[in-house]
Ligand SMILES: Cc1cc2nc3c(=O)[nH]c(=O)nc-3n(C[C@H](O)[C@H](O)[C@H](O)COP(=O)(O)OP(=O)(O)OC[C@H]3O[C@@H](n4cnc5c(N)ncnc54)[C@H](O)[C@@H]3O)c2cc1C
């Protein structure tokens with residue numbers, strides 16, 4: 014029995030796809046096809062004015078997706094909809110999962126190292142870029158646009174799927190808002206105003222530029238209205254004051270699943286893949302080593318760069334630059350992009366957040382050591398079913414804690430709240446409250462037998 | 473000390489884990505004929521519905537057993553020699569014990585219907601049942617019938633529903649589970665079942681099952697005093713009973729289950745019984761001698777561990793609680809909530825306009841102390857409800873602080889105000905809700921009971 018992948022013999026596909034859904038899918042397909050055609054042959058795209066062409070393509074994809082999702086969920090009673098998840102090849106590392114994984118990874122490889130292959134596609138986005146930023150599109154603008162659009166559309170799907178759950182609705186509204194505003198519109202607007210493309214939602218150490226000497230220099234120099242210093246000040250304030258304080262009150266979640274763009278993508282586009290995260294003890298060990306190594310790496314790099322800059326390169330020569338380049342290549346490109354997102358269908362939606370992100374590492378340390386946030390468990394109601402652990406995107410074995418009545422305080426928990434949503438017995442609640450945090454997270458809080466009095470106590 | 477445990481369900485495994493916690497020396501062997509590793513029986517439905525794989529329902533990774541020196545043995549105990557203290561298998565060597573814990577669980581009931589042993593007629597209890605369900609329903613099924621309106625019955629209906637298999641659900645009672653649920657809650661679940669498109673037949677019983685094609689497989693059922701129905705699978709979910717047939721002709725004292733005293737000891741020296749298969753000689757007031765639920769197995773497993781290592785501890789389960797989920801509606805109960813309100817109790821019932829969530833609080837007419845909470849679609853805190861009930865807290869105190877009990881996720885609407893209003897209307901009072909949902913207040917409240 015143990016080696017059985019699933020006991021399922023049947024492969025139940027949805028009963029039927031309605032006519033409206035078929036039309037919606039056709040719209041999405043045509044929208045995507047338009048981009049592909051333009052990518053392959055810029056002349057073909059010139060049949061229409063560029064802005065009409067782009068607007069049509071984006072509208073077809075957006076409206077098609079929204080119509081499809083609406084039809085998919087609206088007629089069903091509200092509730093947890095995980096039927097057949099483990100029968101679908103796309104989200105269980107089956108044929109379609111691998112296919113999508115390779116496709117996404119390939120896209121990231123092009124984006125990072127061969128942007129010239131994307132030229133045809135980039136041109137399609139020129140009208141939007143000119144409108145928003147006053148300059149032609151580049152591959153990163155295209156990436157940002159597709160990224161934001163995906164977060165919005167899949168965010169809509171997520172919201173429909175969990176529409177009975179107000180925590181999920183509010184959180185999704187927040188994370189899509191920050192992606193759209195803080196990671197897309199505002200940076201584009203800054204570029205239009207001849208300011209540096211600054212992101213208010215990323216701080217050191219996730220965005221190393223905001224605390225690196227050359228990064229700071231660049232921000233200051235490329236600011237034409239003198240906003241550079243304000244940006245630097247905001248970054249420093251967030252890194253050293255904002256992050257610890259907010260994390261103290263709300264836990265890591267205020268950032269990872271409410272604000273961060275990487276988190277935004279993971280929570281929306283990545284949601285169908287959340288069950289792929291590895292729950293084993295071994296994975297947890299690797300996680301702790303890896304994520305803290307990255308944090309040390311980025312800290313050492315930043316310090317070296319400052320030493321280098323202070324001594325005008327005399328002490329370290331080019332070593333610190335080489336260190337910084339290596340970091341950019343290994344962590345910035347390969348880990349956060351190629352593996353982090355390209356491997357969604359293989360490693361689950363949060364492999365970067367869990368194993369690599371230095372910001373998550375810092376937030377995690379605060380969350381574990383000094384925060385009011387924890388997931389409380391409801392007395393003795395747990396039936397050890399495993400839904401919570403299975404659907405935890407961070408690979409936390411939530412059940413381990415829940416079944417012994419112990420509150421969950423884990424560095425990696427991003428507070429997505431899905432464990433609490435899928436629990437069929439109402440056992441878990443995300444809460445902020447500092448009064449008895451140490452006692453409730455004790456290993457065997459659930460001392461069931463009180464000796465001496467010989468009374469069985471449920472708690 | 474050699475401890476043998478028959479059964480690797482929640483009861484047996486909890487016992488094993490606690491014995492290891494309490495004693496480093498015990499040599500522990502857990503025997504099961506069902507599967508290699510402990511899995512959560514309550515999650516069987518989720519495997520069929522594709523929410524999880526079998527391995528996701530196993531609470532411990534395989535290395536856990538080795539690390540904690542709990543030996544797992546796959547095989548079926550055929551007989552027990554209580555005198556020689558040994559367990560006998562068909563094709564395995566005897567296992568000798570110093571202490572024995574019997575935790576063999578339950579098996580599905582069958583009431584001697586004609587055709588109940590046909591192919592495609594199955595209960596749902598063991599992993600093997602799930603495999604059989606899978607075999608019989610993977611292809612070529614037009615309709616499944618579920619007989620018996622209990623917790624496993626409704627789960628089975630949901631399982632088929634998730635696979636787009638049309639389900640007819642025969643419930644003997646006039647309303648779903650109305651021997652346990654009060655009428656309003658029961659009606660709510662009836663509506664919810666119908667909302668999912670289940671062919672719910674209330675007040676209907678199975679007459680017999682037949683095989684008109686003579687191929688050994690079910691193809692029709694006859695509903696008593698009603699129509700004949702074509703179907704390819706029949707789920708029999710008419711309760712469970714202790715799985716102890718192999719012990720029937722032994723010196724062990726048995727009634728419906730294995731008789732045990734408050735220390736979970738049987739009439740045989742050094743032999744204990746726990747979980748679904750144990751029947752208490754003297755259950756506490758208001759409790760049944762056999763409580764075939766997860767939580768009982770868990771609590772007994774812990775108590776028996778103390779007794780096995782010689783630290784005598786009585787089984788005192790305290791306040792009754794249970795929970796379930798009916799399709800999308802979660803259910804929690806704390807304390808004494810009966811289907812028919814006894815004359816000495818008074819009730820306050822609030823139901824949301826959407827008819828999918830409700831709060832019921834019962835209290836004693838004379839003392840005014842709360843006796844029970846029944847929640848549909850709303851989560852309440854176990855600890856808080858239990859403290860209130862055990863302390864016989866007056867209903868008005870409870871209502872004023874009702875927010876303490878709320879365990880719904882953040883941003884969910886709080887309905888405690890509505891419950892207070894319901895009370896005010898019913899008794900012509902003007903009580904005000906004081907405490908809202910929130911952890912710090914709860915922590916302070918619980919502190920006062922320390
Ligand atoms: C589908 C389903 C859903 C449920 N949902 C809930 C729920 O939501 N909440 C709740 O409280 N309860 C629920 N229950 C009931 C709960 O699962 C049981 O009360 C609990 O599992 C009993 O545990 P146990 O350890 O006593 O026995 P079991 O889990 O039955 O374990 C006994 C084990 O012993 C093995 N065994 C028996 N005889 C022998 C032998 N002679 N030799 C070797 N091995 C043997 C059996 O094969 C079995 O593996 C549900 C039950 C089912 C079937």
Ligand code: SF4
Nearest residue numbers: 405426427429430432
């Ligand atoms: S433990 Fe729960 S809230 Fe935390 S990351 Fe996992 S699923 Fe999300």
Ligand code: SF4
Nearest residue numbers: 395398399401415436
């Ligand atoms: S989902 Fe709920 S009942 Fe199931 S193991 Fe997790 S906490 Fe326990």
